[in-house]
Amino acid sequence: MSELRIEKVWKEYGDQIVLEDVSLTVDSRAFVALVGPSGCGKSTFLRMLLGQEQPTRGNILLDGVALPSEPGADRGVVFQRYSVFPHLTVLGNVLLGKELTASRYKARLFGAARRSAIEEARQLIAEVGLTGAEDKYPAQLSGGMQQRLALAQALIMRPKVLLLDEPFGALDPGIRAEIHTLMKRLWHETQMTVVMVTHDMREAFTLATRVVAFERRRDRPEEKERYGATITKDIAIWPPRIAGAASIFSPDRDGPVASLGHRRDDLAPLGDI
Ligand SMILES: Nc1ncnc2c1ncn2[C@@H]1O[C@H](COP(=O)(O)OP(=O)(O)OP(=O)(O)O)[C@@H](O)[C@H]1O
Ligand SMILES: [Mg+2]
Numbered sequence: 001m002s003e004l005r006i007e008k009v010w011k012e013y014g015d016q017i018v019l020e021d022v023s024l025t026v027d028s029r030a031f032v033a034l035v036g037p038s039g040c041g042k043s044t045f046l047r048m049l050l051g052q053e054q055p056t057r058g059n060i061l062l063d064g065v066a067l068p069s070e071p072g073a074d075r076g077v078v079f080q081r082y083s084v085f086p087h088l089t090v091l092g093n094v095l096l097g098k099e100l101t102a103s104r105y106k107a108r109l110f111g112a113a114r115r116s117a118i119e120e121a122r123q124l125i126a127e128v129g130l131t132g133a134e135d136k137y138p139a140q141l142s143g144g145m146q147q148r149l150a151l152a153q154a155l156i157m158r159p160k161v162l163l164l165d166e167p168f169g170a171l172d173p174g175i176r177a178e179i180h181t182l183m184k185r186l187w188h189e190t191q192m193t194v195v196m197v198t199h200d201m202r203e204a205f206t207l208a209t210r211v212v213a214f215e216r217r218r219d220r221p222e223e224k225e226r227y228g229a230t231i232t233k234d235i236a237i238w239p240p241r242i243a244g245a246a247s248i249f250s251p252d253r254d255g256p257v258a259s260l261g262h263r264r265d266d267l268a269p270l271g272d273i
Helices: 042-050 090-102 111-127 143-155 173-189 201-207
Strands: 004-013 016-026 031-035 057-062 075-079 161-165 193-197 210-216 229-236
Touching: 004 042, 016 042, 016 057, 016 210, 031 042, 031 201, 042 075, 042 161, 042 193, 075 143, 090 111, 090 143, 111 143, 143 173, 173 201, 201 210
Parallel strands: 016 229, 031 193, 031 210, 075 161, 161 193
Antiparallel strands: 004 016, 004 057, 210 229
C-alpha cells in the first residue's frame, strides 16, 4: 500500500500564495503526471510530498498517516539534475542510502551487511542498464546514464513513493524514449506509487495513469501574489494502465495484449498462456 492523500493544502511564501486549496487522492501504485505552467508551484508541491517543505495549511497523509516533517526512506526523489553526488562512483552513489541508514554519522557498512548491500546495488545497477560503469564517476557518464543512476540511487531504498521532478527533461529525444521504457518497466515491477512533474505532455500521456494539471485561475499581474494555483484538470488515461499488468509479450508495454482483441502475428507463439 502507498496511497497519498492531499487534503486542502495551501502553500504560501511570505505574502505570496503559491498553491491554494489543493486536494488529491493518489491511489496506491498509480503513476500521476503533474503538468502546469512554469512557476505555478509543481516543484513546491513535490517538495511537500518529499517532506522538504511543509504546507502552510492542510494535510498530507501517506497510507493514512501524516507525513513526517523531513524526507525519509519511504519517499525517493529524482530531480532534473544534481540528484547524484559527483564525488562518489556509480556504486558509491547507489550504496549511499543504505550506508546512511546503517550509520547516520559514519555512513559506512561493514562485513556481511556491506557485502549484501553491494550485491543489491550491483543488481540494481544492472536493472537500470549501467553494468560495467560501477567504478565511474558521474562526470564520466552521459546525461541519460546519470538519470539511470539517479533512479537506481532512489530505488535501492525501496520507496513506497517515487517523486520525479522533470527527471528526463534535459535528455535528447532518443535517450528519453529509452529511459521511458525503463521507467515503465520499473513501475510495473515494483510496488511504487509515482508522482512525476513534467513539461512534456507526450511524456505525461506515455507514462502516467492519470494527468493532473495545476493552474492559477486568476492570473492578472496584480492577482499573481494573492491567488495560488490549484488543480484545474484531472484526466484518467484511457484505456487504463494497471501497475504490474505489463504486456506479457513486451514488458515495457501496457498489456495484456489479448485485451486489445487482435493477435500480433509478428510475435513468436508462446504455447499455452
Ligand atoms: N523557498 C522559496 N521561497 C520563496 N518563494 C519560493 C520558494 N520556492 C518556490 N518559491 C516560489 O514559488 C513559486 C512556484 O515555484 P516552483 O518552483 O514550485 O514552480 P514550478 O511549477 O516548479 O516551476 P517550473 O515549471 O519553472 O519548474 C515561484 O513563484 C517561486 O518563486
Ligand atoms: Mg519546477
